[in-house]
Amino acid sequence: MIYIVIPVFNRKHYTRECLLSLRKGTNKDYKVIVVDDGSTDGTADMLRREFPEVEVLFGNGSLFWTASVNLGIRHALQAGAQYIMTLNNDLEVAPDFLENTYKFIPVKPSAVIGALELDALTREPAFGGEIIDFKRNKVRYLLQELPKDKQKGLHRVSQLPGRGLLIPRTVFETVGLFDQDNFPHYVADYDFTHTALRHGFELYCNYDAKLYTYPEESGERQNRKSKSVRNFYKHLFDIKGGGNLRDFTRFTLKNCPRPYIPYYLVNGYARRILGYVLK
Known part of the structure; x- marks a missing residue:
């Protein structure tokens, strides 16, 4: 079962x-x-x-x-x-x-x-x-x-x-x-x-x-529908933010092969910050 x-x-x-x-x-x-x-x-x-x-x-x-x-x-x-x-x-x-x-x-x-x-x-x-x-x-x-x-x-x-x-x-x-x-x-x-x-x-x-x-x-899609400074902050830092930088950093440090971590982090930060504004 x-x-x-x-x-x-x-x-x-x-x-x-x-x-x-x-x-x-x-x-x-x-x-x-x-x-x-x-x-x-x-x-x-x-x-x-x-x-x-x-x-x-x-x-x-x-x-x-x-x-x-x-x-x-x-x-x-x-x-x-x-x-x-x-x-x-x-x-x-x-x-x-x-x-x-x-x-x-x-x-x-x-x-x-x-x-x-x-x-x-x-x-x-x-x-x-x-x-x-x-x-x-x-x-x-x-x-x-x-x-x-x-x-x-x-x-x-x-x-x-x-x-x-x-x-x-x-x-x-x-x-x-x-x-x-x-x-x-x-x-x-x-x-x-x-x-x-x-x-x-x-x-x-x-x-x-x-x-x-x-x-x-989804909560993240709803957040993107009504863009504002407050929702941008939630996107990056709220526990339910789809682009949460803390979660992304922890995921990277835990799962990404060590040689690729710096580039993966920098690229990922840019995608999450710019992606909210551009999409």
Whole structure:
């Protein structure tokens, strides 16, 4: 059984639709753990009333993404979970999502496997894994390189986000949980997958397991829509800032090969500062 950990804070309409999409799936062999970090919009009541099968853990509003996920993971591991999936609430899964997830577990039982993301509104593929080049500070987006007839099955990548991320128990036993001390909200998923890769675990994106996401609803996208000095500061320094310089620095020092760190940092700082203004 896959234990699915979903961190939430308000936005109960997204949580409802996410859980309904799982309920409609062709594979029912899963257990959902929702970590509600202090929601004030009635999320807890909705979960109790509409999804009694879901186990709910509670935070006080100070956990953010990483500590919330870790709370759910610890609980799942204590329950004996062999496979855990992290899933955000602002997405929906295709009916055969879990069926196609289970299909590849016997093929790569120790691998960390992500999912193909499609835009929920257009149903067009939006994200299919990344391959990072630290030396040149560039990221290759695999989806842009693969012809249509090759966009299926497993494809090797070098980093993955936490949306629909399947993680075997043995990975946690080897590398530990997500690094909530250094990366309380963003970047923890990329850091975790790099750490797993360094310890010999393969990373794949499963193009048969499809998620439907709402990219324009992310906090960072909303921040960019209304540009101001205040939002620029939040972009660079807020715990939920997509260009957070502290998180980027810590990620670089921890994961970038030492010879490339100076250039990677300088280039990355420029991208985050200028990118907010120009995009």
